[in-house]
Amino acid sequence: MTTFETDGAGGYAEAPLKSAASLRELAYRQIKQRIISCELRPGEAINETQLINLLGLGRTPIHQALHRLEVDGMVTILPRKGVMVTPVSLNDVLDMIEVRVCNEQLCVKLALERAQESDFKAMRAILDRTPALLAKRDVPGLMELDLQFHLAISAAARNRVLAELLRNLHEKQARFWFLTLSEAHHSERIYHEHTQILNAMEARDSAAAITAIHDHIDDFRRAIMRTL
Known part of the structure; x- marks a missing residue:
C-alpha cells in the first residue's frame, strides 16, 4: 500500500508507509525517553493501552519495544500481570x-x-x-x-x-x-x-x-x- 504527499509544487509524490521496523524503533525510543526522564517512574506499572493512545502507535510496535526495553533492563515484564518500570537499584x-x-x-x-x-x-x-x-x-x-x-x-x-x-x-x-x-x-x-x-x-x-x-x-x- 502507498500513500501520497504534496511535492512542494502543487502536485503529489509517492511516499511509502512507515515500515514495521521504523515504527518499532520509534516506539522504543519514545518509551525509553520517558523512562530516562522519569516521566515513567521507577516501579510504576505501564499500561500498554495508554501508551498506544499517547504515542499514536499500534499495539505490535509498542509490545515489541517493551520486550526490547526488558533486554535493556529498563522494564520488567511480569507474566499475566503486566509491565513495570524496573525499580532503581x-x-x-x-x-x-x-x-x-x-x-x-x-x-x-x-x-x-x-x-x-x-x-x-x-x-x-x-x-x-x-x-x-x-x-x-x-x-x-x-x-x-x-x-x-x-x-x-x-x-x-x-x-x-x-x-x-x-x-x-x-x-x-x-x-x-x-x-x-x-x-x-x-x-x-x-x-x-x-x-x-x-x-x-x-x-x-x-x-x-x-x-x-x-x-x-x-x-x-x-x-x-x-x-x-
Whole structure:
C-alpha cells in the first residue's frame, strides 16, 4: 500500500508507509525517553493501552519495544500481570559506575593519543551551549549535552567497541542522573567538571585529564548515594 504527499509544487509524490521496523524503533525510543526522564517512574506499572493512545502507535510496535526495553533492563515484564518500570537499584548503579570509571579513563587516554584538533573544537562547541541551557533549567537539553560531550570523547578515541560500551552505560545511568538534579547546583558542577576535562585534554595533559574524568564520575557516585 502507498500513500501520497504534496511535492512542494502543487502536485503529489509517492511516499511509502512507515515500515514495521521504523515504527518499532520509534516506539522504543519514545518509551525509553520517558523512562530516562522519569516521566515513567521507577516501579510504576505501564499500561500498554495508554501508551498506544499517547504515542499514536499500534499495539505490535509498542509490545515489541517493551520486550526490547526488558533486554535493556529498563522494564520488567511480569507474566499475566503486566509491565513495570524496573525499580532503581543502588547496587546496580554502583556496579555500573565501577565499570564506567575504568573505561572512561581508558577512553580519555586513547582520545589524547588519537584526537585531532577538530575533535577538541567539537567538544568545545558542545560545552559552549551549556550556559544557555543552565539559565533556562532545561533538564532534557542538559542531559542530551552531557551524552553528546561524552560521545565526542569516545569518537576521538577511535574505538567503536569502547564507544558502544560507554553509550550503553550512559543510557542506563541517565535516569539516575535525572534523579540527582534535585540537588542544588548539580548541573553547574557537571558543567565545571566537563570544562576541567576538556581544558586538560586541549593541553594534552593526560594525567590531569584522567584525574578530571575520575573526579567527574566520582561526584556522580556521591550524588547518587545522597539521592537514593
